[in-house]
Amino acid sequence: MTHQPAVAFVLASVFLDALGIGIIIPVLPRLVGTLAGSPELQTVWYGAIMVSYGLMQFFSAPVIGAISDRIGRRPVLLAGIAGLGIMMIAPAVCDSLWLILLSRILAGTMSSNIVVAQAYIADVTPAGDRTAAFGRIGAIFGIAFILGPALGGLLGESDPRMPFFFASAICVLNFLYGFFVLPESLSAPSQTPITFKRINPFAALASLSKEKLVLPLLFVVMLYTLSQSLMQCTWALYTEFRYGWTPASIGFSIFALGCSITLVQGVLLSKLAARFSPRRLVLGGLVCGILSFACIGLSPIAAPAAVAVCAVSLMGIVGPTLQGVISRTGSPYTQGVRLGAMSSINSFTGAVSPLIGTPLLFFTSTFSPDALAAGTPYFLCALIVLIAFILTIRFPLPEN
Template sequence: MRFILLTVLLDMVAIGLIIPVLPVLVGQFTTDKAAQAFWYGAVMVTFGVANFFASPILGALSDRFGRRPVLLMGFCGFAFSFFGTALATELWMLLAIRVVSGALQANVAVANAYVADITSPENRSKRYGQMGAMFGIGFIIGPVTGGLLGGIDVHLPFFVAGSLALLNLLYGYFVLPESLPVERRRAFSWRSANPVASLKHLAELKNVGGLVVVIGLANLSQFILHTSWVLYTTFRFGWTSVENGWSLLAVGVASVFVQGFLLQRLLKRFGPSKLASYGLVSSTVAYLLWALAFQGWMMYAVIAFNLLGFTVAAAIQGIVSNAADPRTQGQSMGAVASLGSLAAVVAPMIGAPLLGVVSHLPPTDWRVGAPFFFCAALMAVSTVLAFRHFRHQPRTGFDAAASAVH
């Protein structure tokens, strides 16, 4: 577990480094705010499209050949993406680089399958929470460092991120052990590895079913947040890359605190089903408050308010992983990642145009929060579906245990 946690940490630091500066880099190739929002969305979409089709395939390949070689291939894709982006001189180069890197990169899906390989079912939500804490630490270190480096040169964070990806490749090659025994591997099938078949398989898992829609809507709102945050705070509050880096650091601190320290206690008290439901309610309110914020400090206040929102992914991830067969963890986690990739494709098509439409409005106009109002609506629907799903499903052993204790 220590090996995979360090792998995830290095990945997330590398990703976090470029978040505050990628919109700025895209802006160097455009002439106005609306064009910047449009092309930033296009750059994000290309990665998501490639990753949507590739994630279930790479997940199934990890079921056949093991997790380690697919992870190493993902590190290569990361390094190519970062260095290529730093050296790009035209928008079409950025788009082409994102396609290739999206097709090669399925680290999150394979890392989740890796955790399932080495963890007992009752501890998986806790382990996914630890991975979430690594994500949070990555967002503590990455964005603020990226913002500071971007203040020196907008290309510098990409070179640093590429170097971290190469370090991860070397670490994985020499240190990271294989987690999937040969006897638990299964034959690869193109028919079952395509995204549609993988999502159908995911929906057919016992106790999952309708959660597929919940996961999809929650992912969509989260990716709209990711793709809109920097431009939204720039338009609304006039934040620079440095200030955006600090705000993303606050997100990382909250994530580490919740998933690294509170999650295990919350799971014992409520169980994964109730915890996921309460977290969805919290997130719905948080999106609405972000949309209505009229001063920068309010963004930080909402981050602190939305602590339960940081528990949703780990709780649902544990439910899905426990429902999957040990021999199909890669395919199942690939399907979950594919849902995330699909959301990453759709999100910029929604968030960026919404920002483009309101970019001419005064910063104090409430309509500037349009992307976050839309996210709040998505989360409200997701919350209703989750409550309905859990009400009609038999309680898991973990939920029952939580109820018995409290």
């Protein structure tokens, strides 16, 4: 039986954490630029901060998940929220790029807390309802994706440090809320010892890959998240180059995408999950992704691309569906480490996608916006999703 008050808190916690992270998105490049002294150094430092943040999420997710399996979700969730609040303060008060880099590395560790939130949801939600529940987490991120950058842009208009103070305050309030409201979800924590062999991301993924059903799903997850990460890291510069969009146009498109994600994962997914099998949901979502990315790549004008980027949100039914399937295949006492391994894939693709997307943008910038080659980044996204689709056909998901 689902514990509604606990689920409500966890969703509120995810929202506040995501909002706090979203608030700093518009101002972090500017803050780095004011300290770096030149555009070239700004690019290097900002790239280092973004890649290190993603890599720390990759390495930390299974560790955080395993610890929550062992000692319970509540203390790990609260410790992560508190730590993230502390790490948000550093960029607001220091003038050292090295300290800011260190704070973002530690923040990457703390932000792996989303794994604990997912495990908590799995603990208190019946197996058949988990796909919709994980979809609600995605919808919460969509809302934060809408509000966070907009609020951060307003707060940072005069001072790029102000959003960091605000984000830290949000984390503190979130911690206090959880400290007095959140119950523990694990009635009997795991007795399995926490060892390096068990919790490092490579071992966690290798352990999951030994399961006949899960191995192909991990490849699908990796390809699906890689296509999303490539879109996220290229969209702003791609639309500026090909369509001449201004920051306001780019911001509006991101706002529309966030609204679409919220609608798909928060409203549509639960209805689809009640009607269709996981296999059909994943295949349908991947087809939507292939068509949407191909449309963006083929379109030399902005309007179809703007519609297509919102349609990409329909591919968002894939992630929660796969999470639900993998969650149901494991023991209640291993939800943290299993979902942590999946989250590591997410973080890894987020870290490597700028290394792929940046050269692609340099390449496409040499072509006319009307040239077919100008759409290369999104043709690659479509190809990646097509491979995921073929894998899903070759290694079918369960029909129920």
